[in-house]
Amino acid sequence: MKKTPWYQPYFKNKKVTKMGLGPLGRSFGDIVFLAQAGARVLVTDYRDGEDLKKSKQALKKKLTSSEYKNLSFVFGKHRLTDFRSADFVLKASGVPLDSQYIAAAKKARVPVHTSSAWLFDLCKKEGVDVTTIGVTGTKGKSTVTDMIEHLLKTSGQKYHIAGNVRGVANLPVLKKVKSGDIILAELDSWQLQGFGDAKISPNISIFTNFFEDHLNYYKGSMKKYFSDKANIFKYQNAGDITFVSSQANKQISKYHTKKFVKKTVPRTTLPNWKLQVLGDHNRENAALAYSVGQRLGIKESVLKKALTTYKPMEGRLRYLGMFDEVHFYDDNNSTTPGSTLASLRAVSGRHAKKVIMLGGGADKEFDYSVFGKGINRYVSSVVLFEGAATNKIIDAVYKTFVPKMKVVSSMRDAFAEIRNVADKGDVVILSPGAASFGVFKNEYDRGDQFNKRVKQFKRK
Numbered sequence: 001m002k003k004t005p006w007y008q009p010y011f012k013n014k015k016v017t018k019m020g021l022g023p024l025g026r027s028f029g030d031i032v033f034l035a036q037a038g039a040r041v042l043v044t045d046y047r048d049g050e051d052l053k054k055s056k057q058a059l060k061k062k063l064t065s066s067e068y069k070n071l072s073f074v075f076g077k078h079r080l081t082d083f084r085s086a087d088f089v090l091k092a093s094g095v096p097l098d099s100q101y102i103a104a105a106k107k108a109r110v111p112v113h114t115s116s117a118w119l120f121d122l123c124k125k126e127g128v129d130v131t132t133i134g135v136t137g138t139k140g141k142s143t144v145t146d147m148i149e150h151l152l153k154t155s156g157q158k159y160h161i162a163g164n165v166r167g168v169a170n171l172p173v174l175k176k177v178k179s180g181d182i183i184l185a186e187l188d189s190w191q192l193q194g195f196g197d198a199k200i201s202p203n204i205s206i207f208t209n210f211f212e213d214h215l216n217y218y219k220g221s222m223k224k225y226f227s228d229k230a231n232i233f234k235y236q237n238a239g240d241i242t243f244v245s246s247q248a249n250k251q252i253s254k255y256h257t258k259k260f261v262k263k264t265v266p267r268t269t270l271p272n273w274k275l276q277v278l279g280d281h282n283r284e285n286a287a288l289a290y291s292v293g294q295r296l297g298i299k300e301s302v303l304k305k306a307l308t309t310y311k312p313m314e315g316r317l318r319y320l321g322m323f324d325e326v327h328f329y330d331d332n333n334s335t336t337p338g339s340t341l342a343s344l345r346a347v348s349g350r351h352a353k354k355v356i357m358l359g360g361g362a363d364k365e366f367d368y369s370v371f372g373k374g375i376n377r378y379v380s381s382v383v384l385f386e387g388a389a390t391n392k393i394i395d396a397v398y399k400t401f402v403p404k405m406k407v408v409s410s411m412r413d414a415f416a417e418i419r420n421v422a423d424k425g426d427v428v429i430l431s432p433g434a435a436s437f438g439v440f441k442n443e444y445d446r447g448d449q450f451n452k453r454v455k456q457f458k459r460k
Contacts, residue, residue, distance in 0.1 A: 026115065279346030371433060
């Protein structure tokens with residue numbers, strides 16, 4: 001007789017309102033898990049586009065007919081009753097802070113979850129003795145998470161990846177996790193809202209840095225933005241720890257007065273090892289990963305092997321190679337002025353030839369005045385995707401100097417311009433310093449299009 005999974009009684013016949021469907025990725029996997037666990041899932045999305053219909057059809061193919069009967073759908077709107085009458089609400093990233101639907105659920109005392117927080121909380125409540133590691137920060141969290149994963153893999157640790165990782169759903173981790181395992185999660189501010197609701201924090205937390213970002217979502221309030229981020233350490237218990245960069249430590253002291261166990265990790269903490277990642281900021285990222293490895297008791301020789309063999313992940317200052325004698329870097333996930341300037345500084349320090357920057361796009365309420373001076377120092381040509389952030393960048397640049405600059409409305413047009421200006425030995429870097437929406441579906445679409453065209457690149 002087949003044994004009932006330990007988590008199934010928790011979900012069986014429970015009414016779950018899933019807010020947001022999206023493409024085939026995190027939400028899709030969570031919905032599949034809930035339906036297979038016997039929950040009655042109502043999927044509601046205020047959109048009603050073709051991508052939702054495709055996701056719905058994919059769910060039908062993925063599930064058995066009896067499992068699919070556990071699903072119902074409301075597209076084109078949300079209904080307050082679906083949030084008030086549920087046993088649980090599972091929300092997607094980016095749900096407005098003042099959402100009337102989330103407010104209605106909480107008023108009706110319906111628990112509201114984000115998937116990563118729900119995963120962590122269930123393991124804790126059900127006595128699954130795991131070590132949880134969470135990484136946050138305005139920038140660098142993906143790289144530090146990836147570095148830690150490389151450490152865990154190299155050292156042979158049993159671990160599971162969760163959080164804000166492309167294509168990775170959180171709730172299905174419950175099928176695989178066992179006592180003694182490690183759960184490693186990259187956590188953005190939206191997911192950390194759920195940690196605040198559940199009043200939990202990871203056992204080992206990493207706070208990479210804290211800069212302006214998502215101020216369009218937080219209505220210009222850095223305090224509100226920090227409040228979500230702070231959930232990564234706010235509910236830690238005795239024996240837990242938070243590793244912070246020097247910059248993050250200053251910001252935490254500014255916004256948070258209550259004491260907790262933290263350790264500041266400057267980049268000099270890392271031994272003088274030769275890394276395959278560029279820039280002081282990446283050496284700082286490696287120092288944070290190194291500190292986590294020490295905390296886990298991984299041998300120094302293994303830490304050295306892992307960190308010196310680590311290569312940048314997609315979209316994080318990753319060298320793609322030379323194509324028709326032009327160097328290309330994919331830094332697609334640098335969506336703030338500060339992170340883009342750090343990448344431009346690192347690339348210009350390695351290459352003597354001119355740097356052609358591809359960036360701009362939608363605005364997240366950033367101040368680009370300092371950004372203009374950085375472009376003046378590190379960049380010779382600028383190709384910008386149209387958008388409100390691009391207008392700000394142009395204003396900032398023209399206050400300092402007038403480089404060769406072109407505004408385009410597609411990746412195809414961007415590469416047409418690159419072909420016109422790129423010479424032998426030059427460097428092209430996609431490092432937007434802005435959001436993707438408008439010209440692209442999302443940042444993944446922007447990165448995918450860039451990588452595809454790089455492989456086909458030919459100078460005129």
